[in-house]
Amino acid sequence: MQNEQIALTEAIYYTLLSLYEPLHGYGIMQKVEKMSEGRVILAAGTLYGALNNLLKKGWIEALPKSVNNRKKEYLITTQGKEIVEMELLRLQELIDNGMKIVESGGEK
């Protein structure tokens, strides 16, 4: 991976977060919608593209299909978790700086 600090898209960020437990495509859509209280509704086509890109990057893995589970399930990898942790630090910085300026009301 390059050193350049990356900002994840909302679709990628929420997809990674939802995959701390194994889920299939529709499960991810429902979980993200619930987590964001209905604000983020991932469309199936967009999610499909996101999942394929995440698989290619090795940030998630596809679980082998089992007998009682026909739908393909995915799970975040260790590398994926590192990415999420880095993103959290970046988001925290954004929030901290935003709060500092907004709360001071731009005085001085």
Added chain:
Amino acid sequence: MEKKIKKLFTVWKFAEEEQWLNEMAADGWELTKVNVPQYTFKKSTPNEYIYRLELLDPKLSKKEREDYIDFIEETGAEKIGEFSNWIYFRKKSELGTFNLFSDLDSRIGHLKRMFRRLLGGFISITAVLLFLIILIANQSYSIILPIITVTIFALILCLFGYGLTQINNRKKVLVEERKFRE
């Protein structure tokens, strides 16, 4: 009750086609079969389904294509037809909103596929026409035939040029927005 409507939409009118199908559904006409240019509708309760169209990447293998359609269907939608690489999906409206794309990147990608498709069609037609022009110019002593062929060629050039511009303009609006948001 069933009714069949013949209607032709060009590639760049895909949004209008989608809108038309949803308006028909609002009037209680559910699309049940697509056999371009013929659409078969069945009378039912208004707004039972939401319709969405997608042009798939022609480079997808048969397996990748099936994998994608399965994935969409697992989210509660169903495929009701296809025309070359265009897939017609619908989903019961009681299951909530139905969109295929939820960010600018995937919508820009979709428009790029349409642009490439139209360009590909244009190049093939141009190749055939150029071949015909050369053939006619070599064999015919009449001046009328070459003029007709060249005129047809010019008209097709205008039509495709118009279509490509239409798609490109829609794409440009999204790319411009992408500078500020996802």
